[in-house]
Amino acid sequence: MEVKLPTFESVFSIDCVIFGFEAGELKILLIERNEEPFKDWLALPGYIVEQDESIDDAAERILYELTGLRDMHMQQFHTFGEVNRHPQGRVITVAYYALIRINGQKDLRPITQYARKAFWHPVNELPKLAFDHSEIFQTAFNKIRRRLNYQPIAFELLPEKFTLTQLQSLYEAVLSKKLDKRNFRKKMLSYGFLKELDEKQKGVSYRAAKLYKFDRRKYAKIFHNDLNLDK
Amino acid sequence: MEVKLPTFESVFSIDCVIFGFEAGELKILLIERNEEPFKDWLALPGYIVEQDESIDDAAERILYELTGLRDMHMQQFHTFGEVNRHPQGRVITVAYYALIRINGQKDLRPITQYARKAFWHPVNELPKLAFDHSEIFQTAFNKIRRRLNYQPIAFELLPEKFTLTQLQSLYEAVLSKKLDKRNFRKKMLSYGFLKELDEKQKGVSYRAAKLYKFDRRKYAKIFHNDLNLDK
DNA sequence: ATTTAATGGTGTAATTTTCACACACTATCT
C-alpha cells in the first residue's frame, strides 16, 4: 500500500472503561501497571493500536491481553487528543466502555506482562489513576448515567435472570439516588420487554423473588422502530 | 521530547460536519476537492492533525483553512477507525460537528488550495461524498436529532433574534415531522429561557411576529443544575 | 377602498404520565 500522506510520528491508543455490578455496587476494571511511565500506578486497561486492525478490533484485543476478557462488545464514547496527555510523546486515545456481568467472568488474567494484575474496583472512592484516566473514567460514567434512561444497558450488567429488586438497586447505584419501589416496578413492567419466568430466586433466607429476563426482541420491536427520536 | 513509544506510521485527521439553517432547510457545508484522491468530488471539510496541536484546536484550524470560518465551537462526536477508510494508507479520523448561523457568515473562502470552493448544501438530496463521508454525515445527523430534544442546540442555528415560527420550522426540518403550533409555543415559552423582545420582525408583507432571544443564563440555571440526568 | 394572501397569535378539554405514599405477605432462621 503506497503511503503518500503527510505524516508525523503519532501514536494511537485505546483505553477501556469496563463497568460491572456486584454486591449492590458499580465497579470498574483497573490494572496495575508494570511499566514506566506510571509504573505501579492503577490505570484503565489500554494500549496501542496496530496498523492492520480497526479501532474496534483493537479495543477487543487490548482488553483481552490486559485482562483476559473477550468479546465484550465495547462502545466508543470519546477521543482524547490533548497535546501533553502522555509524558513520552503525542498520543491520541480513543476511549471505549462496556458493561458486563462480573459473575460470569471471574478469572481476570492479564496475558501480557504489561499489566501486573487486573481487578474490580468500586467507582466510589476511586484512587488517582495514571495519565488522564480519571478524566476518561468520569466522562464514561457521565455517558452511561445519561444512557441508562434511554437505552437498555442495565441488563448487560445483571445476570441473565434477575429480580426486579436487583434491577432497581442497579439503577439506584448508577444514578446515586433512591427510587420508589412501586413506581419503579410499575414502570419497568409497563414497557413490556421484561419476561417473567416461572422460576424464583434460590438460597435466600427470606421470601424468594420472581426472576425476570430481558427480552431483546420485544425491546427492539417497541423502541427501535421509531429510531428512539422522541425520548 | 523523547519518544520511546512503539509506533507505526499513522495519520490522524479531522472531518467537520457543519450544519446551518437557511430558507427553512437544514444544510451542511461541503467542499469541492482539488486534490487526489477523490479529486473534484464533494467532501466534508477535513484535513490532517499537526503534531503540536490538540484535536480540538486542529478542528478549528482545519475548518478555517478550508472554508474561512473561525471560532465555530465544534463538538467531537465520533472517531472513525476502519482499516481501509482511506485509499492511500491508514487514517483515523475524529469527526466534529457544529451548528452555525449561516446568515452571519456569508463569505466562504478556502484559504488553502486543497479545497476549490466551499458551499452550503441541503441535507436532503445529498450526493455521494468522498471517502466514507456519507456515513460520517449520517452519524452526525443522527446525533443532532437526538440532541435537539435535550440540549439547546437549535438556537445556534438561528439568528440571535428569531420568531417562534422560525424556531418551530427549524425543529420540523431537523426532526422531519410537523409539530402543532399551539403546543409548540406553549411548551417553548413554559421553559422560561426565551426572552421576549420589544422588537418585531421587519420587511415581511404580513403581520410582523414578535422577536425572541435565547437566554443562556436562564437556561443554565434551569437545567445545568441537576446535570440533565433526568431528561 | 376593498380584497387577498400569508402568517401571527391564542384556550380548553381529554388523556396520559408521573409522583407520593403504607401495609400485608412469605420464607427462613432461631
Next chain:
DNA sequence: AGATAGTGTGTGAAAATTACACCATTAAAT
C-alpha cells in the same frame, strides 16, 4: 412461635402531553 428481611401490591393528586379551529394583523394587489 416469634423475629427478620425482603416481596409484592393500588390509589388519588398533580403535571405534562395531545388534539383541535378561529380571528387578527399586515402589505401587496386590484
